[in-house]
Amino acid sequence: MISLSLDSSPSPSPSPTVSISSEDHDRPPSPMANAPSSFASSLSPPGLSTFHADLATSPITGGFASQMHLSPPSFTSPMRTQSVGSKYLRRQSSSVDEDAVHDALSPTHVSPAQLYSTESGRLFHAGKICIVLVGLPARGKTHLAVSLTRYLRWLGVKTHAFHLGDYRRVHIAPGTDVPDDYFLVNASPSTVILRQRVMAACKADVYRFFEEDRGQVAIYDAVNPTSAGRRVLVKEFSQRGIQTLFIESICDKPEIIEANVRSVKISSPDYIGWDEKEAIKHYLRRISDKIPHYETLDEPEFSYIKLYNAGERILLNNSRMGYLPNRIVFYLMNLHIKAGCVYFARAGKSTEQMPRYKSDPRLSDEGRTYARILTDTLLEHRRSEHTARVTHGDNSPERELIVWTSTRRRTIETSTEFEKRGFSCRQRPQLSQMHPGSCDGLSGKELEKQFPEEVELHKKDPYRHRFPRAESYHDLAVRLEPVILEMERIPNDILIIAHVSVLRVLYGYLMACSPFDIPALDFERNEIVEIIPSAYNNKVKRIKIYGVEESQTL
């Protein structure tokens, strides 16, 4: 039996390269913000708990975290938890290099791509909606919950995911497994009481989210295997004025299920030494033992979405809830479970000291050198990563790399080395930098001299403020939505060579940054920023480019 460590180690975030502005209204006040080591007394880290979503603290899932490339384990014993359900069992991330998708939002939070908000704080007059996920374990439900949360928040819909597994773990002594009859319809009285307690704790947080925090969409991540259970949910929610939308994740391709199980469920110490295929079979059998009766969604009066094989096929039933369900389906059409990683790099230096938008300058000699070094560095990095993977027994093929640039000359020229070596390079007009308007070509000093009031206004709201005739970061975010969705749908690794303003917004989406952080994000020329998606948390890695000195931003 693997005992769960009660200590936490702070997650290995690199020193933040950004200064979070002191007027950080958006970040919920968190006493933990400057003391990562004290996270032990807060609650379980996002990534981990979701692994347990279905089988709680079984020995199988107990200790594997150390082997995953996620934030290190930080289990919470029920005794140490301050209060179950305090801010939805999540710690607040303290730096922009940590994925903030699991953080609770403050009631006054404003999102990066939010077009506008209504009086109630709820967008599009859509009211309160609870998305109830349905599906057996290893069907990608939690990944779905996390991705949806990321996207909906981006749009300005106050969303939060509630993983039932987290609540289950808090109610079960560490190191013990869930009772064998936990998922059975006619369970023993003690199990029923346990179940009810767990559900009540979770639902309490859901209602708190709607009522106290002006939340709009709650995502309830659990198996929800029976029709009867689902009907009860719908009734209870409707009594509180909450509409219910079901999303069922169905896999009829064994490869997908196996891949999920392999990556998420069986890398625990319990399966060390097992033949991989045997381990997968064993895990799947445990699931079918624990959850013998699973009823797929079939209630015609419910509003539901059935997602087959991670988006290959989508069935939408009876959606009368307005803008949101359709928007969700739109996103689902573009979402895939295994995404490639994204690399961010700047264009090389151009012939102009302060490159002007209107002149669209080409690369200087220094810039061309940079382009070559960039190409070599990235390809070498990928080679060594691949070798490392192979050494560890992972023989999965290397994902193909594609390159995206804007239509501005210096980005295209930076990509020519890649093109010469046979990589596919695509130019996208939306990746052009933020339009500088009347500030084209002005230095910081000149800006202060010519537009002093604008500079003041800009300091107050760097995300939304527009200089005369220019775009704001918010405009960029809205403009970049097609790129973001395409990034979600492409299985390749992508290198994006673009301008700093664009990289900031894309990074902000992937790492769920707040609008206050995005304008201050740093992208130096001597680094390639790599974002590695995983089901529950996107992670950042910075790859140093040697032979290139640090440059000034712009």
Add this chain to the structure above:
Amino acid sequence: MGGYSFQAENVQICVIMVGLPARGKSLIAQKIVRYLTWLSIRAKCFNVGNYRRLETAHPTAEFFDVNNSEGERLRKMAAESAIRDMFRWLDHEQGVVGILDATNTTKSRRNWILELCRKRNVEPMFIESWCDDEDLIMQNIMDVKTTSPDYIGQDPERAALDFRNRIRNYEKVYETISERDLTYVKLINVGSQVIINRIQSYLESRIVYYLMNLHIKPRCIWLSRHGESAFNLTGKIGGDSDLSARGREYARQLPQLVKMSVGDRPLTVWTSTLKRTQQTAKYLPYRQLTWKALDELDAGQCDGLTYEEIESRYPDDFAARDENKYEYRYPGGESYRDVVVRLEPIIMELERQENIMIVTHQAVLRCIYAYFMNVSQDQSPWMEVPLHTLIKLEPKAYGTEVIRIKADIPAVSTYREKGQSAKIKK
């Protein structure tokens, strides 16, 4: 440039409509064209029926019997002409999305089109409209028999009967889409169920998303500007002023005007968050919702100025605006294109709803009108939309009907022609 050009390399899509007659296929096809064009994506519809009409103008139901070999031959020829034209348009006119509007109800016909697309490297996407709701079908038949060119000049009863027989002939050979490796969308009973299969690109997902919001229930949309405002009287743009006396008169008369047009149908009224639209709508006895997206185009630094003041303070801007009014953005403000972007959720929601009345502002109204009436980007910012006028839009199978209902209350004109700064007082 700008707008929604997705990829520099040319991805071209051929949308293939599938479904029995009177299932709303043409309506859907035309709406897709209109929506994509509004978003600056080149789209065009190729209606096989139109090609067929060139040869056979007034066919009877027997023409469509599958055992009628002459009819089959002529219909196949029409399909070939339509497809040929579509590929020519895709090749030579920078087309992005071509829509083949026909029944395409058999697997063999669909396979034939598939092969042609694959040879040309055009992505095929099927849209099937499946309906067994008798009322909806009846409504469509009524619509068609009164407005279709096939039945012009005929006795409506006979037309309806003949059309029903035509549908029956198609029903005999109908094969719904079931091949799992095709890219398709199946709309069942107008969106009560939607099946989406193997979407290949962002553009396709965008089209599907739009489709999911559509319905073919008959309904009307009423558009009106707010009543004359205090700023209107002094020629100032923007601001959040109250109504003038004449504006208030319009607000008082509006309920009667609306009642005459709407009758007993249920209606919801949408206004912006600015006072003048809410004051205009306040006597209307219907459910009201406010939308920030319906607020007037933000004039930024020029907010609260008259056109003369703008011309004297920012002469370059004033000229630049005239040159390309759609793209020009006020310093610190918005352009028409920006308004279109922020109006997209409104348009989507409008498509989902039934009878709606929108009380809004000049620029916003122009953008909404441009969407429904397919007005081009160089024309829409110059459209005349006078105060105290109720515009009724009625989307029909073969086009949208427009009726302008003027209230008998004089108002200033806020219309400015190119190059002019002085307003013309009425």
